[in-house]
Amino acid sequence: MDTDELMRRLFELYPDGCTVDVREPFFALISTVMSHRTRDDVTYPAAKKLFERFSTPEEMVEANVEDIEELIRDVGFYRVKAGRIKEISRILLEDYNGKVPDDMETLLKLPGVGRKTANCVLAHAFLKEDALAVDTHVHRISNRLGRVVTKNPEETEMELKKLLPQKYWRHVNILLVKFGQNVCRPISPRCGICILNDICPKILL
DNA sequence: AAAACGGGGGC
DNA sequence: GCCCCAGTTTT
Known part of the structure; x- marks a missing residue:
């Protein structure tokens, strides 16, 4: 699966984006x-x-x-x-x-x-195209999917920026936090309902 | 490199 | 009741 298809599935899952009014x-x-x-x-x-x-x-x-x-x-x-x-x-x-x-x-x-x-x-808030916020959800999910193999969030940010088209960068955090909360959870991930189940190597689970 | 901050929620 | 969680600062 290419990264465009991966992001398309996530956007389809969370079309509303962020629940928090973070534009201000x-x-x-x-x-x-x-x-x-x-x-x-x-x-x-x-x-x-x-x-x-x-x-x-x-x-x-x-x-x-x-x-x-x-x-x-x-x-x-x-x-x-x-x-x-x-x-x-x-x-x-x-x-x-x-x-x-x-x-x-x-x-x-x-x-x-x-x-x-x-x-x-x-x-x-500022809609900067070069900002990609990596928290524990982004770090964990990126590694689970096997797309990146990194030790810390800063490495993950660099690797994701090499992997993903820039137009996606500022959306990655919101999408993967929601996904990480609801599906790809830190403990007992719900692989049965996961839209990425077909491409996930399920390593590090 | 590791400790410290800390109440809520899932199990 | 126990354990982990949208990190950052201090030791």
């Missing part, structure tokens, strides 16, 4: 920071709840950190993340005119923002 840069940034080591179905409701109360860097800076902690209490590392949310908001206002930066180098300066988070913001 500040929401994309904060919700992605909140998502670290926390599942999407827990992160999304918590992020919505937070933004119903505070939705701009100004409001986050004004808010009591205890109030932010309470609003995002359901996600893992919530105290650390509440502090990062306030610090990120302060830096955005002081250094970047209250706007989320749209380049990798600047995003990486923000606390709690690493390569995966920066790529998510660039791909999902």
Whole structure:
């Protein structure tokens, strides 16, 4: 199967793309920071709840950190993340005119923002064609399919960029996270309902 | 290179 | 009740 057919099947499975409203840069940034080591179905409701109360860097800076902690209490590392949310908001206002930066180098300066988070913001909010965010789902599934054999996410990003046409790069994360959650799960994958069952070598299961 | 952060959900 | 999970920072 070529990569176009592989991506076509994934797009067919998830035609709506992302459930989270990640087109708005500040929401994309904060919700992605909140998502670290926390599942999407827990992160999304918590992020919505937070933004119903505070939705701009100004409001986050004004808010009591205890109030932010309470609003995002359901996600893992919530105290650390509440502090990062306030610090990120302060830096955005002081250094970047209250706007989320749209380049990798600047995003990486923000606390709690690493390569995966920066790529998510660039791909999902700024629609950058050269951003491919590799998390544990993308890393695991890419290796299971036998298309890449890598030790860490950064290697996976390089290998996938060699393998996939660039027009797909920014969609890979959303599609494979959904696929990784619902089908190609870390433990006990549901190979019986998998649309890629016919081409999967089922190694490393 | 490894520890630390951490509550929710699947089993 | 036990184990793992959309990473990043610190030791």
